[in-house]
Amino acid sequence: MTSPHERLRDLGLTLPKPPAPAAAYVQWRIVGIGDGRSLLYVAGQISRDGDQVLSGRCPDQVSIAEAAHRARQCALSVLSQIEAAVGLDNVVEMSQLMGFVLSQDGFGDQPKVMNGASELLIEVLGAAGRHTRAALGTNALPFSATVEIAAVAVVRSPLT
Amino acid sequence: MTSPHERLRDLGLTLPKPPAPAAAYVQWRIVGIGDGRSLLYVAGQISRDGDQVLSGRCPDQVSIAEAAHRARQCALSVLSQIEAAVGLDNVVEMSQLMGFVLSQDGFGDQPKVMNGASELLIEVLGAAGRHTRAALGTNALPFSATVEIAAVAVVRSPLT
Amino acid sequence: MTSPHERLRDLGLTLPKPPAPAAAYVQWRIVGIGDGRSLLYVAGQISRDGDQVLSGRCPDQVSIAEAAHRARQCALSVLSQIEAAVGLDNVVEMSQLMGFVLSQDGFGDQPKVMNGASELLIEVLGAAGRHTRAALGTNALPFSATVEIAAVAVVRSPLT
Numbered sequence: 001m002t003s004p005h006e007r008l009r010d011l012g013l014t015l016p017k018p019p020a021p022a023a024a025y026v027q028w029r030i031v032g033i034g035d036g037r038s039l040l041y042v043a044g045q046i047s048r049d050g051d052q053v054l055s056g057r058c059p060d061q062v063s064i065a066e067a068a069h070r071a072r073q074c075a076l077s078v079l080s081q082i083e084a085a086v087g088l089d090n091v092v093e094m095s096q097l098m099g100f101v102l103s104q105d106g107f108g109d110q111p112k113v114m115n116g117a118s119e120l121l122i123e124v125l126g127a128a129g130r131h132t133r134a135a136l137g138t139n140a141l142p143f144s145a146t147v148e149i150a151a152v153a154v155v156r157s158p159l160t
Numbered sequence: 161m162t163s164p165h166e167r168l169r170d171l172g173l174t175l176p177k178p179p180a181p182a183a184a185y186v187q188w189r190i191v192g193i194g195d196g197r198s199l200l201y202v203a204g205q206i207s208r209d210g211d212q213v214l215s216g217r218c219p220d221q222v223s224i225a226e227a228a229h230r231a232r233q234c235a236l237s238v239l240s241q242i243e244a245a246v247g248l249d250n251v252v253e254m255s256q257l258m259g260f261v262l263s264q265d266g267f268g269d270q271p272k273v274m275n276g277a278s279e280l281l282i283e284v285l286g287a288a289g290r291h292t293r294a295a296l297g298t299n300a301l302p303f304s305a306t307v308e309i310a311a312v313a314v315v316r317s318p319l320t
Numbered sequence: 321m322t323s324p325h326e327r328l329r330d331l332g333l334t335l336p337k338p339p340a341p342a343a344a345y346v347q348w349r350i351v352g353i354g355d356g357r358s359l360l361y362v363a364g365q366i367s368r369d370g371d372q373v374l375s376g377r378c379p380d381q382v383s384i385a386e387a388a389h390r391a392r393q394c395a396l397s398v399l400s401q402i403e404a405a406v407g408l409d410n411v412v413e414m415s416q417l418m419g420f421v422l423s424q425d426g427f428g429d430q431p432k433v434m435n436g437a438s439e440l441l442i443e444v445l446g447a448a449g450r451h452t453r454a455a456l457g458t459n460a461l462p463f464s465a466t467v468e469i470a471a472v473a474v475v476r477s478p479l480t
Contacts, residue, residue: 023431024438025453029415031474034194034354041416041472044454055428095189096201098258098310098418100456103300108215110302111183118184133185134204134310136260137300140423140457142430150418150454152201154191194354255349256361258418258470263460268375270462271343278344293345294364294470296420297460312361314351 004079004088007124016073018080019048022142028085030157037092038157040085044100045077046145055144057102062146064109067101068116074099074149075117079124082153092154094121094131099149103137110135117149164239164248167284176233178240179208182302188245190317197252198317200245204260205237206305215304217262222306224269227261228276234259234309235277239284242313252314254281254291259309263297270295277309324399324408327444336393338400339368342462348405350477357412358477360405364420365397366465375464377422382466384429387421388436394419394469395437399444402473412474414441414451419469423457430455437469 008015021027021043031039047054047070054070056062062070082088099114101107114135121129131151141148168175181187181203191199207214207230214230216222222230242248259274261267274295281289291311301308328335341347341363351359367374367390374390376382382390402408419434421427434455441449451471461468 021453022455023435024442025417025434026450027452029413029450029452031353031359031413031415032355032357033191035192037192039191039415041452043452044456093189093191095191095199096310096312097185098454100454101300105299106304107300108302108304110300114185115183122184130186130189132187132189132201132203132310133181134258134260134308135183135302136204136308137298137302138457139299139425139459140421140427140430142428142455142457144426144428148454148456150416150452152416193351195352197352199351253349253351255351255359256470256472257345261460265459266464267460268462268464270460274345275343282344290346290349292347292349292361292363292470293341294418294420294468295342295462296364296468297458297462299459 004124011123015080015083016076018084019077027081036156038155040153040155042078042081042151044148044150045074046142047073047147053143053145056146057104059107060104064112067113067146070146071113071116072120074147075120078151086155086157090156091125091128092156093128094153096152097131097133097149100136100138102141102146107137110137164284171283175240175243176236178244179237187241196316198315200313200315202238202241202311204308204310205234206302207233207307213303213305216306217264219267220264224272227273227306230306231273231276232280234307235280238311246315246317250316251285251288252316253288254313256312257291257293257309260296260298262301262306267297270297324444331443335400335403336396338404339397347401356476358475360473360475362398362401362471364468364470365394366462367393367467373463373465376466377424379427380424384432387433387466390466391433391436392440394467395440398469398471406475406477410476411445411448412476413448414473416472417451417453417469420456420458422461422466430457
């Protein structure tokens, strides 16, 4: 069994610096649920490359393939928040992903876009990365980001 | 007290075969919270009739009444996932429904649409089916489905 | 340390009467998670002033500043539901806010709007009010409300 960090290295990926909140909120909160485990709520992570927001609507301004890549960037930001909160080695499972894709009216391939995020989580976390998911479209997102993903994970935590 | 399965039968309803995930995710995850109970996260269920997606925007392409019927189909899919996960008899309560209705700009009757789902849950689960809910509109959903509903339930579970 | 009720008074704020559900659901559900604590799920609260829905799209019909004020009203409704459920003094922390802003295509300042809600929670609850958040846009909300916010809190509860 390789660790999440080894898998990230094997994939040639580096976790981004966990983005600071855009405003008056926090990026994660931990809720003990007993048995040494906690729910970890992760704030909505928008698609970005470093400090630059990856913006534009799918598919008229941003292709499905590129949007899927951006969903993958969101998932990397989710992982970077989890790393900052408790460390990736402490992920028991990803429970829920809520993914929103900036969509042209009538666009219906949000699942293909969100697969960019889903597959990354499984590549990095293995079976622990398997998650429930809602793939949704919307006409407007912060800074016109192409994708925004919020998550709930179960983690081992010294706090409980 | 009749059981959920008896109520389904009395309503003339059959649970659909639990739909397979559209992509790289799972339909439910169970998180033990102690005392023999678990949170059950259920992935977003889109409106469908068997293998066919029930698509179209409310109210210009699909009437409110028909959209409510489709929300009810989503709720049946949620129930079919719970049945597959732990069995309907083990539902302690439905905690949260997040419901998204494919909406024309300016449409504001999402609560009427979502009542199709809410009422079905109460008809089948009784008091355990009473839930918190967010009824939301959106301009785009997977496969242009009319409704998508994600849920969190509390269930009795042998896993905890 | 002042109490949430003292802070509300110092802010010149009065909790609204907790709005009744618009339809077939409940405003909150409590899920024990051990150690005398519970998750409290709060249903989506739309922007309103008393019985009147505060409707209109941002920013063409409602300014960002006014929309932020309406997000603040949503947060007050969230607090009024928590007060009705377990009392504000029993809030351990706000875990998650999901906020939806009725948005013109291309609008991207949802974070500024949602700050109206986020800042209110911190003003009233102090450190316990710090929360994760997803700020999202949408083309359609119930009754064309400007903002809708659903929440999950951790509370001390005699039920667990």
